[in-house]
Amino acid sequence: MGRSLHLHPQRFFPADPQVRSIAARLYAAVEDLPIVSPHGHTDPRWFSGNEPFEDAVSLLLWPDHYLLRMLMSQGVPLESLGFRSADAAPVATDRRRIWRLFAEHYRAFRATPSRLWLDHVFATVFGFEVRLSPETADHYFDTINAALATPEYLPRALYERFGIEVLATTEGALDALEHHAALAKSGWKGRIIPTFRPDDVVDPDRADFVANVLRLGELAHEDTSSWHGYLAALANRRAFFRTLGATATDHGHPTARTADLSPLKAQELFDRIIASKRQPGDAEVFRAQMLTEMAQMSCDDGMVMQLHAGAWRNHNEILFNRFGRDKGGDFPTQTDFTAALKPLLDRFGSRRDFLLILFTLDESTYSRELAPLAGHYPCLKLGPPWWFHDAPEAMLRFRRQSTESAGFYNTVGFNDDTRAFFSIPARHDLARRIDCAYLAELVATHRLDEDEAGEVAVELAYRLAKSAYRL
């Protein structure tokens, strides 16, 4: 069998022995805190149905666009991993062979966060003591599949075993939330809450936008052919989400641009777009205006607003046309915040009853824009490093670049933002370790006393997420 798989108890801590022991002391106090997961993309159906997960490939490989991206970069076609293309190219169907192919390329993930998360899952969830490799691929495949068929690996059992206190999922504005409703009635004590993500009804660049706005009207019993009816329908859906526990909205926009048009101008813009008579630039201004409208609604109904800006989605058009979205063809772009957010901040910046959490894929904005903005406007806080930056070095860069302007209390703790349910403990553990590593440096260089660092470690691991997301 292959080489041993061993998670070092002091992994990710600084190499210097003195700093390392401070980090270890800080970490010991946060290691076992419950997991608060206020933003992510797991499927509520898993928890309402509580059916066994199918197998290693469909659980660990297929939903993970981090893995697909890297495998593709190494010349592995998605068809060979079992993905069916629109042009009906031959597709691999033997799950064992797909898993073997993944194992053959596992070395491509060395020193990437995917490797750290997966090894954590393999060691702590499935009890593997040998590394995944071509030689151990079958052993892994059989062991994982056998485990998944047992009651201990059912979704609700794992939720409890992982120590999750609350788990937020993400749904479009038209979602019926039937799984959340079933969960609410089930009597199970797990807390799975929806998040209102209205991109499907506020982004005119989506091919299904006009149809979605019509459907929005039907669901909310409002006339969405008018601007006022459209806004009322959105407020109605937000209220529906709140009845099933939602405390937050999420907005995935290509840019952070906001606008504050007069009611008449906004109505004219909406009328042009809904009548398919849009002019160049209308879609971007409409998205911008809708962020400001959503901020107004958050002031009215108390929902926390999250903005994920700066992803160029479906950059690889051939991949998108053949396999659809979320297959690893999305990239970070340069993003402006200071100018882009000004129209929204001019209206709501000083409100203390409104919270806007900002996420970026453009690290250069942390010290130049985001941390100074969050270190001034009461309504702004910084989300944790997102997507490409949810990794040890990038998390440290985030703390180094943002803390001196924004401090710790203008951040909101960690969120895992994942559809990979099994990796949730791995991701939170990594974030806790990195924060303790950073705090240990502050203690060792006498910028913070150890008792204060200990307090901050607990805030970052647990309390800030609960308070920011009103959980």
Ligand SMILES: [Zn+2]
């Ligand atoms: Zn997300």
